[in-house]
Amino acid sequence: GDSVTQMEGPVTLSEEAFLTINCTYTATGYPSLFWYVQYPGEGLQLLLKATKADDKGSNKGFEATYRKETTSFHLEKGSVQVSDSAVYFCALSPNYGGATNKLIFGTGTLLAVQP
Amino acid sequence: DAGVTQSPTHLIKTRGQQVTLRCSPKSGHDTVSWYQQALGQGPQFIFQYYEEEERQRGNFPDRFSGHQFPNYSSELNVNALLLGDSALYLCASSLVGTSGGPTDTQYFGPGTRLTVL
Numbered sequence: 359g360d361s362v363t364q365m366e367g368p369v370t371l372s373e374e375a376f377l378t379i380n381c382t383y384t385a386t387g388y389p390s391l392f393w394y395v396q397y398p399g400e401g402l403q404l405l406l407k408a409t410k411a412d413d414k415g416s417n418k419g420f421e422a423t424y425r426k427e428t429t430s431f432h433l434e435k436g437s438v439q440v441s442d443s444a445v446y447f448c449a450l451s452p453n454y455g456g457a458t459n460k461l462i463f464g465t466g467t468l469l470a471v472q473p
Numbered sequence: 474d475a476g477v478t479q480s481p482t483h484l485i486k487t488r489g490q491q492v493t494l495r496c497s498p499k500s501g502h503d504t505v506s507w508y509q510q511a512l513g514q515g516p517q518f519i520f521q522y523y524e525e526e527e528r529q530r531g532n533f534p535d536r537f538s539g540h541q542f543p544n545y546s547s548e549l550n551v552n553a554l555l556l557g558d559s560a561l562y563l564c565a566s567s568l569v570g571t572s573g574g575p576t577d578t579q580y581f582g583p584g585t586r587l588t589v590l
Contacts, residue, residue, distance in 0.1 A: 362515075394581075401477075401563055402516070402581040447515055459567055460506060460529060461579060463515030 360385045364448045364464035371471050377435040379467045381422075381448035384429065389450040391415075391424055391431040392461065396445045405433075405446070443471045475500050477582035479564050485588045486554050494549040494585045498566030504528075505547040506579060507539060510561040522547055551587075559589045 365380040383389065390409045394402040406415030411426035420435045431448060448464040478497045486492050498505050504523045508516035518531035522541035541547045545566075551558055565579035 392578075401479075401583040402565075404578060404580065407578065449515075459504075459579065460518040460521060460531070461508075461516070461565075462518070465515050466513075 360389070360450060360452050360462050362448050362450055362462055362464040364446075364467055366465070367445075367468035369467060369469050371438055371469070373440055373471055373473050374437045375471075377433070377438045377442075377469070379433040379446055379448075379469070381431045381433065381464060382429050383431065383448075383450050385450055385452055387453055388426075389452050391422075392449040392451070393420070393422055393431070393433050394447045394449060394463075396447065396466070398444070402447065438469070438471045440471045440473055443469055445469070477564055477566050477580055479562075479582040479585050481585060482583070483586045483588075485590065487590050488554055488556060490554050490589075491550065491552045492554060492587060494551075494562050494564075494587070495546065496549070496564030496566075496582060497546045498564075499580050502566035502568050502580070503545050504567045505541060505545065506565045506567070507547070507549045508563040508565065509533070510563055510584070512560070516563055519549070554589045556589050559587060561586050 361384045363382050392407045393405040395405045406417045408415040408424035414423045422431050422433045445466045445468050447466045449461045451459050480495045506521040507519040510516040519533050520530040521528045525541045536552045538550045561584040563584045564582045567579045
């Protein structure tokens with residue numbers, strides 16, 4: 359079945375360091391791909407998305423490119439801040455004829471940014 | 474613009490009891506999905522409601538049931554609670570797209586933390 363695999367954390371970086379969180383997926387057809395962020399004690403916030411191959415999603419300095427040939431959607435940011443510390447979830451929405459848009463999530467990657 | 478709201482914020486129950494969680498979707502949204510997030514895990518899809526009917530269900534037992542009201546708000550009911558039902562329960566809403574299915578972007582509420590003792 360459809361699934362998402364993302365790198366295990368925690369990822370610990372110093373402020374202004376470069377961030378990469380790897381995400382790969384298995385899916386039938388052409389899913390939409392997402393990154394969600396969860397701050398401590400809160401629900402999920404949509405960070406960015408891409409709906410077709412070679413699309414690049416971007417928001418708040420984060421970006422990710424939908425790579426169908428490698429079934430990947432890696433999250434990157436050029437210079438992280440302490441305020442970026444959170445858990446990041448990669449997710450896909452299978453497009454089974456548009457009946458529903460359920461999300462399938464990875465296990466999450468904890469990012470800790472130190473000043 | 475009101476986002477997705479959920480109540481209560483926290484809940485403590487004992488094994489065997491029943492619980493009802495509530496969700497109001499983002500303004501203008503008509504589709505509601507429920508997810509269970511165990512500690513340290515990613516959310517797992519429970520089911521989705523549209524036009525007051527369950528459209529799709531994840532791999533959860535019949536102890537988990539739901540309802541959607543004419544104003545699009547929704548309830549999640551869990552019967553015969555088990556210790557393993559302790560989790561953060563997330564509600565997400567989305568809008569029906571032009572093709573008749575929901576658009577792919579879901580917006581999440583803050584969740585209800587359920588503890589089963």
